[in-house]
Amino acid sequence: MAHRFFRDRSQAEEAAQETFLKAFAQLKSFEGRGSMEGWLTRIATNTCLNMLRSAKRRPEVVNADLSDDETEFLETVSSPVGAETLNAEQKVIAVDLAERLLETLSPEDRLALTMIDGEGASVNEVAEVTGWSESKVKVRAFRARKKAREALAKLLR
Amino acid sequence: MIMSARRALAGEDVRAPIRCNMNHITDILDNTPFADLAPGELSTIREHAAICVDCEQAFAAARLSSLLLQERVSQAAQDAASANPFFQTRVMAAWREQQAGSAWSLGRLWNATGALVASMAATTAALAVLMFVAPAPNTSDQQTAALAPYSAESVVLGADRDDNQLTNDQVISAIYDDDDEGK
Numbered sequence: 001m002a003h004r005f006f007r008d009r010s011q012a013e014e015a016a017q018e019t020f021l022k023a024f025a026q027l028k029s030f031e032g033r034g035s036m037e038g039w040l041t042r043i044a045t046n047t048c049l050n051m052l053r054s055a056k057r058r059p060e061v062v063n064a065d066l067s068d069d070e071t072e073f074l075e076t077v078s079s080p081v082g083a084e085t086l087n088a089e090q091k092v093i094a095v096d097l098a099e100r101l102l103e104t105l106s107p108e109d110r111l112a113l114t115m116i117d118g119e120g121a122s123v124n125e126v127a128e129v130t131g132w133s134e135s136k137v138k139v140r141a142f143r144a145r146k147k148a149r150e151a152l153a154k155l156l157r
Numbered sequence: 158m159i160m161s162a163r164r165a166l167a168g169e170d171v172r173a174p175i176r177c178n179m180n181h182i183t184d185i186l187d188n189t190p191f192a193d194l195a196p197g198e199l200s201t202i203r204e205h206a207a208i209c210v211d212c213e214q215a216f217a218a219a220r221l222s223s224l225l226l227q228e229r230v231s232q233a234a235q236d237a238a239s240a241n242p243f244f245q246t247r248v249m250a251a252w253r254e255q256q257a258g259s260a261w262s263l264g265r266l267w268n269a270t271g272a273l274v275a276s277m278a279a280t281t282a283a284l285a286v287l288m289f290v291a292p293a294p295n296t297s298d299q300q301t302a303a304l305a306p307y308s309a310e311s312v313v314l315g316a317d318r319d320d321n322q323l324t325n326d327q328v329i330s331a332i333y334d335d336d337d338e339g340k
Contacts, residue, residue, distance in 0.1 A: 003233035013241060020248045021255060077224060078217045091228055098229035101222070117190040118226035145222070146187040152225075153218035 001041060004114050005048040005107075007099045015051055019044040038128065045111070045129050052107035060151055061100050069093055078156050101148055109144035116141045182212040191223035 002015035022043050030039055066074070073093045077086075086094055102110045111130065115121040116137075126137045182205055185198055194202070206213035241247070 003237045004230070007229075007233070007236075009236060009241075012236065013244060013247075016244070017248050017251055021252055024252055074221070078221055086224075086228065091232070094225050094228040095232045098225035101225060102229070114226065114230065117192070117223055118230035120190070120192065141190075142187050145190070145219075146183075148222045148226075149183075149186060149215060149218045152221050153214050156214055156217055156221070 001044040002048055004119075005052060005111070007095070011051070015044070015048050018051075019047045022047065041129050042131065049107045049111065052110070057106070058100065058103035060104050061097075061155065063155055065100075066155065070097060073097075074155055101151060104151065105144055105147060108140050109147065112137055112140035113144035113148060117145065182206070182209075183215050186215055186219040191219050192227075 002012040002019070006012040006015060019040065023040055026043075030036070063071075069089075070093055073090055074097075077090070077094075102114065105113065112126060115126050115129070116123065123134050123137045123141070126132070126141075127134045130137070132140075182202055185194070185202060189198070202212070202216050206216045
């Protein structure tokens with residue numbers, strides 16, 4: 001769960017540790033109505049969102065920030081006959097670009113986009129994990145998708 | 158095809174790229190995850206993107222966004238699978254430390270402020286004693302003094318009082334009383 005939010009391993013472990021410590025402390029409040037996994041996931045989500053809120057958001061990615069490899073990668077994958085499968089080097093660049101793109105979004109938008117577009121989760125699943133209403137999830141996902149698309153469209157020009 | 162035909166009828170160069178102001182393509186792209194686009198939607202978008210630069214760019218960006226996110230998620234899954242084997246030990250150590258820390262912090266708080274708190278309590282108790290217990294004798298003394306026909310001066314000096322300190326009335330009454338007794 002924490003790796004969804006943090007690419008950096010130490011940050012992900014810190015978030016996971018914080019989650020378990022909160023869970024131990026609040027174990028008495030778990031009434032056993034839902035699943036333990038769902039309860040833990042909710043705590044983890046809130047912990048990660050709080051950690052992201054306290055972190056600084058990155059400004060929009062612009063062409064000047066891109067390395068030659070990244071520019072070449074964008075040209076390759078955005079062409080109509082762009083590769084559907086990426087080689088190892090392209091995968092590293094893709095993950096790095098994705099992270100930089102996600103860092104420009106708000107933590108809530110980032111969560112919605114990662115879960116729905118990245119993992120293929122349904123709106124209902126995201127609503128359960130976060131405790132948000134389904135309409136809020138849809139709005140967050142729409143907004144995040146649009147921002148990401150527009151940011152990438154600028155890079156492709 | 159339909160758009161090309163319309164442009165040809167309007168006398169436009171069908172091979173020149175067009176720019177549309179319609180949001181229908183971007184709306185489709187923003188409302189639905191790229192991977193979930195229906196074949197019909199995809200063909201509509203592709204057909205339009207072939208003749209519209211903006212929509213072609215939007216389509217490419219949406220496709221790229223989806224690709225990047227999926228790679229990011231795939232990488233996250235790999236990272237999660239190769240979790241730190243000492244993670245459980247680390248969490249349990251942090252938990253024990255937190256538990257010990259809460260008890261230790263109470264002890265440290267008492268050590269730091271215990272002397273001050275004790276001295277404040279002692280001072281408060283002393284003030285209470287002075288206020289409620291010590292003034293009681295003073296009150297009775299004042300009442301006694303008020304009831305007694307002697308001033309403080311007379312009590313102190315009363316034993317050594319001589320006739321010089323008697324008032325004229327007292328002297329006269331003393332003389333006449335003596336005379337009356339002599340008779």
